[in-house]
Amino acid sequence: LDKEVLIKDMILPEFSATTRISGPIRAILMDNVESTYDLIIDMDLLQTLQIDIYNSSKTVVWNQLQVLFKPHDYFSSNLFQTALQDQMVGSFDERL
Amino acid sequence: MVTNRMFAQLCLDLNAKVDDPAALIVEFKAARAVKMASEANGTYLYDAFTSTTTHHLHNLSFHALQEINTTVYDDIVGLYVQHSDEVYSGGVQNISHGLSFDKALQLRATSHLIVQTIQNTRVNCLLHVLFDSGADKIMMKHSVLPPGVNPSLGRNAVSLV
Numbered sequence: 001l002d003k004e005v006l007i008k009d010m011i012l013p014e015f016s017a018t019t020r021i022s023g024p025i026r027a028i029l030m031d032n033v034e035s036t037y038d039l040i041i042d043m044d045l046l047q048t049l050q051i052d053i054y055n056s057s058k059t060v061v062w063n064q065l066q067v068l069f070k071p072h073d074y075f076s077s078n079l080f081q082t083a084l085q086d087q088m089v090g091s092f093d094e095r096l
Numbered sequence: 097m098v099t100n101r102m103f104a105q106l107c108l109d110l111n112a113k114v115d116d117p118a119a120l121i122v123e124f125k126a127a128r129a130v131k132m133a134s135e136a137n138g139t140y141l142y143d144a145f146t147s148t149t150t151h152h153l154h155n156l157s158f159h160a161l162q163e164i165n166t167t168v169y170d171d172i173v174g175l176y177v178q179h180s181d182e183v184y185s186g187g188v189q190n191i192s193h194g195l196s197f198d199k200a201l202q203l204r205a206t207s208h209l210i211v212q213t214i215q216n217t218r219v220n221c222l223l224h225v226l227f228d229s230g231a232d233k234i235m236m237k238h239s240v241l242p243p244g245v246n247p248s249l250g251r252n253a254v255s256l257v
Contacts (some may be wrong), residue, residue, distance in 0.1 A: 002249065002250035002251075003238075003247040003248065003249060003250055004247060004248060004249075004250040004251075005214050005215050005236060005241065005245065005247045005248070006214070006215055006216070006248075007211055007213070007214050007236070008212070008213035008214075008216075009211070009212035009213045010209055010210065010211050010212070011209070011210040011212070012207055012208075012209055012210075012225075013208065013209075013210060014207045014208065020212075023213075026234065027234040027235060027236035028233050028235050028236070028250055029235075029236055029237075029238045029241070029247055030235045030236065030237055030238060031238050032237070033237075033239060035237055036224065037206065037224050037225060037237070038223035038224045038225065038236065038237045038240040039209060039211075039223045039224070039225045039226070039234070039235070039236050039237070039240075040225070040226045040228050040231050040234065040235040040236075041225055041226065041227050041228060041231070041234060042228060042231035042232055042233050042234050042235075043228075043229050043230070043231060043232065044232075045234060046227060046229060051227060053227055053229055058203055060207065060227055067207055069203035069204055069205055069206070070203065070204060070206050070207075071202060071203060071204075072202040072203075072204050074206065075208070075224045
């Protein structure tokens with residue numbers, strides 16, 4: 001059966017740890033276990049949030065903050081763990 | 097021979113909008129006559145013809161395409177193709193610099209997202225997110241749903257009762 005959830009209060013910490021997207025957004029549940037991604041954001045939400053994808057510079061830009069594209073296996077590699085730790089430290093500093 | 101389907105696709109690609117295809121062929125021919133005359137005078141008006149053609153193709157609606165006959169399609173497309181052949185007779189622009197991407201790397205527009213509330217339940221979970229400009233719906237992996245969070249039936253759900 002077609003199932004969905006309502007998601008609220010989201011943060012994209014790579015862009016800003018202090019900006020919260022209140023939502024709610026409606027997400028359809030998918031059973032694809034092979035998918036590398038937990039959440040796929042569609043064009044409508046990208047437009048609403050004004051998130052720009054630039055293939056020329058291989059960056060995603062939101063509120064004048066940019067994040068580089070990542071290799072498809074980034075989340076399963078050590079690179080992600082390291083980046084996450086760095087970010088948590090950065091976020092902690094930001095709040096101080 | 098250009099088929100209706102090909103032309104319909106062409107017009108869809110060009111964002112067609114208006115409903116007067118019969119008048120277009122007249123304007124195409126007029127624009128072409130201007131172009132031919134300008135060539136005879138030693139001046140070229142490729143841009144004028146291109147913009148006229150493109151403008152009118154933009155103005156065709158899919159609905160209009162259902163109602164006009166094949167000869168009109170063929171006439172318009174014939175002119176367009178003929179003009180394109182002339183424009184590109186001097187060679188085409190080679191775009192190759194963008195094709196040297198590293199296939200193994202497969203760079204994607206991804207990030208991670210902290211979700212604090214799902215179905216009015218406080219969760220705080222970290223999700224890997226893909227920014228997909230080709231997606232029409234927001235999709236969430238079922239397996240990442242925290243325990244205790246119950247999804248609801250979707251709008252397109254089919255009752256088995």
